[in-house]
Amino acid sequence: MDRLSLIGLFLALASLVGGSILKGAGLASLWSPAAFVIVIVGTLAAILLQTAPAVFKRALHIVRWVVRPPHSDRRELIALIVEWSNIARRQGLLGLEPQVEAQRDPFLRKGLQLLVDGVEPESIRHMLEIELSSQEHQDLAATRFYEGMGIYAPTLGIIGAVLGLIAVMKNLADPSKLGHGIAAAFTATIYGIASANLLFLPIANKLKGIIAHSSRDREMAIEGLISIAQGENPRNIETNLSGFLH
Template sequence: MDRLSIIGLFLALLSLVGGSILKGAGLSSLWSPAAFVIVIVGTLAAILLHTSPAVFKHAFKIVRWVVKPPVSDRRALIQQIVDWSNIARRQGLLGLEPQVEMQDDAFIRKGLQLVVDGVEPDTIRHMMEIELGSQEQQDLAATKVFEGMGIYAPTLGIIGAVLGLIAVMKNLADPSKLGHGIAAAFTATIYGIASANLLFLPVSAKLKGVIAHTTREREMVIEGLIAIAQGENPRNIENSLAGFVN
């Protein structure tokens, strides 16, 4: 569980609600059905036009990583790779075959199977790097969904404000409606800027960080599997992979 993300989401909400109360605007000023439709629904419409169905679906599949990123323990993974190396030295590469089905991670399972099958180290590297690059590209494309929403939302907020001011201009003859109308118009701007800078763009940046961390970890796995396939000494493997921990 990523506590910083949870704290960040809480503080984002607190900054809006608390700021509105401290400024004397009150909570009611933050609610506007018209602004919600123009900004939030409009942003969703824009990103649906912007994105392919597969990428959109994947984006909302990985968004949970903001609060609950994939479990990562590089030291334990290095130890596991060293254990595999010891098994390979004692029993040969075929001795690793029972380990393949024990792996929950499909990427590790595929790489270990290639080692067991006796595939040449260069070929293993080539195949695994293609697999890694493909997954990374897919994940990064998903982060652009939230990045795009962060770009569209402020503009739609301005559109909402303009539409609100147009409605105010139509009621110039009735001064009692001007103050409320202008306040409602600027609520759309708040929706657009706040959602972009307190939610959409931070979520995109957080996901990119998680993806970069996962990619680096998988690069470590590739190096470890290549070393096993080349018959490297387990102690040397451990020492070479230690650099990935920091």
């Protein structure tokens, strides 16, 4: 569980609610069904127009990483790779076969299977790097779903404000409705700018950081697997992979 993300989400909500209360606007001023429809529903409509179904599905799948990122422990991974190298050194590469099915990570499982199958080191590197690049490309495309929402939301907030002001202009003959109408018009702007800068763009950037970290983990795994394939000493493998810890 990522506590910083949870704290950030709480503070984002608190800043809006607390700011509205401290400014004297009250909580009621933050609620506007019309602004919600124009900004949030409109933003979702715009992003769906530009998003492929597979990317949309992936975006919904990885958003949970914001509060529950994938497990990552590089020291643990180094220890695991060194253990594999010791097994390969004692029993040969075929001795790693029982380890293949024990791996939950599909990337590591594929790498181990290539080792067991006796594939040449450079071929292993080539295939795993393609796998890494493909997965990274897919995940980054999913982050652009939230990045796009962060771009569209403020503009739709302005559209909502303009529509609200148009409604106000129709009631110029009744001054008692002007103040409430203008306040409601600007609520759409708050929805647009706040959702973009407190939710959508931070989510996109958080996911990009997680993806970059995961890709680095896999790069380390590739180097370890190649070292095993080349028959390097387990101590040397551990020393080389320790550079990824910095």
